[in-house]
Amino acid sequence: MELLVKHLVVDDIPVELRRNKRRKTRMGLAFDPAGTVIVDAPMDASDSEVCAVIHEHARWLRHRLAKIRSEAACVALPRHESGELVQYLGNAFELLVSAGGQSVSLTHRDPQLDLFESVQGIRGRLTITHPEPTAENVRGLLNGWYTRMAREILGERLAYWRHLPWLDGESPPWRIRFMRSQWGSCSAAGKIALNTHLIKTPGRLIDYVVLHELCHLRHHNHGRRFYGLLTKYMSDWSARSTELDRFLPVLLHE
Ligand SMILES: [Zn+2]
Incomplete structure (x- = not known):
């Protein structure tokens, strides 16, 4: 999909405009969980056409955005500290952070359980060690681990x-x-x-x-x-x- 992305603000509403070769006529509206309206528009749609659509639906869009922002605000962002729960395949794991050589390891409470198929619950512990276990460093190791797991499991699927x-x-x-x-x-x-x-x-x-x-x-x-x-x-x-x-x-x- 060839995309041309542009950011606009219409009536105080943040808009990400994506011009998309695949779209022939109508525009599509979606929401970024961070609180932006995403407009998928045909290549030949002008900025003023897009602004007119946003303006016309401004009341409804503001209402939806307020709801999305308040839902997102209820979700604590990870702090990358011991004791917090991190997600993997829909299961929660307790994060344990400690000082030491760089490593990430997942311990299941029930190693027989197939996490991919399992009914979700708290399944064990994810241990991350780093010589300097700051939130930033822990986040780096955790995201690297997620990336490796995603490559493997999404590839299998x-x-x-x-x-x-x-x-x-x-x-x-x-x-x-x-x-x-x-x-x-x-x-x-x-x-x-x-x-x-x-x-x-x-x-x-x-x-x-x-x-x-x-x-x-x-x-x-x-x-x-x-x-x-x-x-x-x-x-x-x-x-x-x-x-x-x-x-x-x-x-x-x-
Ligand atoms: Zn689709």
Whole structure:
């Protein structure tokens, strides 16, 4: 997807305007959990057309933004200190920070349990050691660990779906990125990006995002045929999508 991104403020509303080759006519509105309106517009939409749309819906947009900001404010951002709970595959782990050589290790209370499939709960401890265990250094090690785990597990889930009839038995090109406003994307050229933060959510929600993006390789839009295809392979995708909304605040974690 070729994107041209521009930031505007319309009637005190922060707007991120994305011009998108894939969009032909209508504009799409979405919200960043940090409190920005995201407008997906066709390439030829002018700034003034976009401003007119925002202006027309300003009341409703302000109302939605206030709600999103207040929900986000209730979620404490990680402080990277011992005792706090960190998320992995929808399970919580107690963080233990100590001084020593750099390492990250996860101890499950129940090693038999498959975390990817499990019913969520507090599952054990994540130990991080660093010669200088400041919040900043702990965050660096933790995010590095999340990135490694995401690469491994999201890669496995993409491979799991490789026998879909339009894939020729191979995973399409993909990458991971920490993103603030979307769980995944699929470019017109067929490149998939998955949000590294997905590794914090339950396995069934990861599978939903992976399949959603893979279906975009067949249909590059959210039309009827796209949803028909998604439903064929995952009949309960809509419930999973709703469940994923509960995890939106993790997109704010840095
Ligand atoms: Zn989509």
